[in-house]
Amino acid sequence: MLAKMLKESNYTVVLTxxxxxxxxxxxDFRSSNGLWNNRNPLELATVxxxxxxxxxxxxxxxxxxxxxxxxxPHAGYRILAEWADKxxxxxxxxxxxxxxxxxxxxxxxxQLHGTLRECRCHNCGETYPMETFLESNDLxxxxxxxxxxxVVLFGEMLPEDAIHLAEEETNNADLFIVLGSSLQVAxxxxxxxIAKQNGAKLVIVNIEQTPLxxxxxxxxxxxxxxxxxxxxxxxx
Ligand code: APR
Numbered sequence: 001m002l003a004k005m006l007k008e009s010n011y012t013v014v015l016t017x018x019x020x021x022x023x024x025x026x027x028d029f030r031s032s033n034g035l036w037n038n039r040n041p042l043e044l045a046t047v048x049x050x051x052x053x054x055x056x057x058x059x060x061x062x063x064x065x066x067x068x069x070x071x072x073p074h075a076g077y078r079i080l081a082e083w084a085d086k087x088x089x090x091x092x093x094x095x096x097x098x099x100x101x102x103x104x105x106x107x108x109x110x111q112l113h114g115t116l117r118e119c120r121c122h123n124c125g126e127t128y129p130m131e132t133f134l135e136s137n138d139l140x141x142x143x144x145x146x147x148x149x150x151v152v153l154f155g156e157m158l159p160e161d162a163i164h165l166a167e168e169e170t171n172n173a174d175l176f177i178v179l180g181s182s183l184q185v186a187x188x189x190x191x192x193x194i195a196k197q198n199g200a201k202l203v204i205v206n207i208e209q210t211p212l213x214x215x216x217x218x219x220x221x222x223x224x225x226x227x228x229x230x231x232x233x234x235x236x
Contacts, residue, residue: 001218002177002228003235005201006088009175014080015191016094016101019180019206023226025071026098030182031208035064046154050122050146058139061149065116065134068098076226077104079233088236091169095181095188097151110165112158112188114151121145158187170195177203180225183210192216 006012018028029036039060043049050057081104083089091108092101097116101109119133120126123145132147133139139147152158170176176195183189183204189212196202196215203218204210205228213219220228 002203002205002220003232005175005203005218006083006232006236009088009201011172012089012175012177013169013173013195014089014092014177014179015181015188016092016096016179017181017183017188017206018096019182020076020225021071021073021096021098021100022180023074023076023224024098024100026067028180030184041154045151047122047156050148050153054146058133061116061151062134065130065149068116068130071098073100073104074226076229077101077106079229081105082233083236090172091165093166093169093188093191095185097149108165108169110162110169112152112162112166114149114159116149116151118150119147120150122148163187166191167194171198173198173200175203176200177205178210178212179205181206181210182208183212 022028028034043053044057044060077100080089084106092106093110093112094101095113097113099115099117117130119128119130121141121143124141124143126141127150128147133149141147170191173195176192178192183192192202192212201217202215204213204216205220205225207221207224209221
C-alpha cells in the first residue's frame with residue numbers, strides 16, 4: 001500500500017522524528033526509555049534552564065553531543081536517500097538535531113529544531129564547532145555571551161528559513177509521510193494536518209499510536225521504520 005502511494009505520488013514530503021534515529025542507537029524522547037522518561041524537559045531544554053541550571057544543562061547537551069560521535073545513520077536513511085535521488089521524495093522536514101539527513105546526503109531538509117552538530121553564542125549568534133561546547137572549559141563568546149548548542153530550546157523561535165521551507169513543502173505535497181514522531185510538539189505536528197487539509201494523503205509510520213492516526217489515510221504502527229522502509233524498497 002505505501003509503495004503504491006509513493007509510486008502514484010507526484011510530490012512526497014517526509015516529516016521525521018526521533019523514532020527514525022533509534023535504530024542507529026540514539027534515544028528518542030517519549031518512548032519508555034526516551035530522554036524525557038526520567039527528566040522534565042522544561043527543567044533542561046529551556047533558556048531558563050540554560051541560565052539557572054547551567055551545570056545540568058551543559059552536562060545534558062554534552063552527553064547528547066558525545067552520543068553522536070559513536071553512531072551513524074542506519075540503512076533506512078540510505079533508502080530514503082535513494083528515493084530522494086530518484087525524485088520519489090521531494091523534501092524532508094525534520095525535528096531531529098542529529099544531522100543524519102544531511103550526513104545521508106538528503107538535500108532539501110528543513111531542520112525545524114536546529115542541530116546539535118554546531119553551537120552558537122546566545123547573545124551575538126556567532127557560530128562555533130560542536131567541539132567548542134564539548135571540550136572548552138570556558139563557554140564565553142568574545143562578546144561575553146554564553147556559547148550554547150544550536151538547537152531550538154522549548155519556548156524559543158524556530159529558524160525562519162526552516163519554517164518557510166516546511167510550509168512551502170507541505171503546501172506542495174500530495175503525499176505526506178510521518179516517520180517516527182509522537183506528533184506531540186507544535187508547530188511540527190501542524191504540518192501533517194495542513195497537508196491533509198490541502199487534500200494530500202497522510203501516512204504515519206510510528207511504533208506507538210499518535211494523536212493524528214485517526215486523520216491518516218494509512219497508519220503503520222507496531223513495526224520498526226527500518227523494516228518498513230526495507231520492505232517497501234523491495235517493491236518500489
Ligand atoms: N520505528 C518506528 N517508530 C519508532 C521507532 C522505530 N524504530 N523508535 C521510536 N519510535 C517512535 C516512538 O514510539 C515514538 O512515538 O517514535 C516516536 C518518537 O516520538 P518522540 O520521542 O516524542 O520524538 P519526536 O516526536 O521527534 O519529538 C519531537 O520533542 O522534545 C522535543 O525537540 C524535541 O524534536 C523533539 C520533539
